[in-house]
Each structure stands twice: as C-alpha cells, then as structure tokens.
Amino acid sequence: MSRSKITISVLAPLLLLAFGGGAYGTISQFAISSSAQPVVFQWISGSLDVALGTCTNMSTFTGTCTLTGNGLDETGGSPVAGTYSITTTTGGSAISLGNPTNGVFPIHLNGATSIFSFTDPNGTFTATLNFTNVNDGSPNPHFDGTSSFDPNATFDFILATLTPSGSTVDALWTAGNGSASAPISSGEFPTPEPGSMLLFGSGLLGLGTFLRRRFSA
Numbered sequence: 001m002s003r004s005k006i007t008i009s010v011l012a013p014l015l016l017l018a019f020g021g022g023a024y025g026t027i028s029q030f031a032i033s034s035s036a037q038p039v040v041f042q043w044i045s046g047s048l049d050v051a052l053g054t055c056t057n058m059s060t061f062t063g064t065c066t067l068t069g070n071g072l073d074e075t076g077g078s079p080v081a082g083t084y085s086i087t088t089t090t091g092g093s094a095i096s097l098g099n100p101t102n103g104v105f106p107i108h109l110n111g112a113t114s115i116f117s118f119t120d121p122n123g124t125f126t127a128t129l130n131f132t133n134v135n136d137g138s139p140n141p142h143f144d145g146t147s148s149f150d151p152n153a154t155f156d157f158i159l160a161t162l163t164p165s166g167s168t169v170d171a172l173w174t175a176g177n178g179s180a181s182a183p184i185s186s187g188e189f190p191t192p193e194p195g196s197m198l199l200f201g202s203g204l205l206g207l208g209t210f211l212r213r214r215f216s217a
Contacts, residue, residue: 032071035184042179061094082120136169157187
C-alpha cells in the first residue's frame with residue numbers, strides 16, 4: 001500500500017471522531033415546567049412589548065424581569081429534580097416584537113440580556129440566552145432561541161393558553177392594542193451531550209498525535 005493511501009486510511013477515522021458523528025447532541029438537556037410568573041404581551045407606546053415574567057417596572061416592562069419554576073436536569077442520564085430561573089435585564093426599552101412572517105415574530109431585544117439558571121443537587125448551571133422569535137401557531141405561542149449551553153442547538157419553551165380566552169399574539173398584532181398573558185407550560189434547553197464531547201476531544205487528540213508523528217517522520 002502506498003504512503004498516501006496509508007495516510008488517508010489513518011486520517012479518515014480520526015477526522016470522523018473529531019468532526020463527525022454529531023459533536024453536539026440534543027439528548028442532554030434541562031427540561032422546565034410551569035413558571036410561577038406569566039409572560040405578558042402588551043401594546044405600549046406603539047409597540048407590542050414582552051415582559052418575561054415579573055419586571056421591576058411593569059408599566060414599561062423594564063428593569064429586571066424574572067421567571068421561576070421547577071424542572072429536570074437530564075444532562076447526566078437519570079433525571080434530577082431542580083429549580084430554574086430566567087432573569088432578564090432590559091436596556092433602556094422593553095423587549096418588543098417585529099413584523100411577523102407566517103406567524104413567526106422576530107424578537108427585538110433592544111439591549112436586553114437573559115440568563116438561564118438551573119439549580120439541583122449537582123450544582124448550579126447557567127447560560128446566556130439569545131431569544132430569536134416567537135411562533136404564534138396557536139393560542140400557545142412558543143419562544144425560540146439559542147443558548148451558550150450549546151450554540152448549535154435551539155431551545156424553546158411553550159406558553160400555556162393565553163388569557164383572555166381566545167387571545168393570540170397574531171390577533172394582538174392585528175388589533176394594534178390590548179394585552180394577553182400566560183405562564184410557561186414546558187420547555188427544553190439542550191446542552192452538549194457528554195459522550196459526544198468526549199468523542200470529539202478524543203478525535204482531536206488522536207489527530208494531533210498523528211500529525212506530529214507524520215511531520216516529524
């Protein structure tokens with residue numbers, strides 16, 4: 001066998017280990033349940049604004065807004081019960097929604113930052129959230145985005161049925177006034193799967209060792 005064929009046969013599995021096979025998984029995650037506080041949609045000063053929980057200033061949806069509840073830590077195999085919080089610190093303006101496309105509303109953070117925190121017997125785990133849109137396919141809209149847990153995976157959480165009865169975000173947008181609210185019903189925040197990350201690291205280590213030997217030969 002030629003030297004080039006030997007090189008390819010050795011490099012192929014190492015590259016697969018390092019970059020293939022799903023280096024990031026979505027099986028490992030934090031699963032959350034009903035929040036103690038509602039998410040509120042309301043027209044304020046000409047824009048459809050969003051309060052992610054109870055805010056310091058509920059008249060403008062500004063300050064620090066908090067959502068809390070219970071959930072499960074599913075990052076280690078067997079689920080472990082814990083509690084979560086989503087703490088959002090707004091900028092000078094409230095979080096607002098933009099023009100929808102097929103029922104999907106882009107989220108304008110307007111300088112807001114959100115931190116997800118989960119606490120259980122294994123410790124406290126935190127991540128920065130980047131909300132991207134609200135999907136209003138039903139009276140149970142859901143929020144999508146990415147997190148620093150795993151920037152390659154999308155988190156989402158679904159709201160319970162909005163009140164007043166029959167409310168939807170799309171109907172609020174069309175009306176140009178009014179408000180609606182509901183607590184979180186359920187949600188999932190993916191994290192890198194431990195086994196996949198170990199495989200990723202092993203692949204890189206093997207690739208580095210091989211290349212060192214190859215160039216020193």
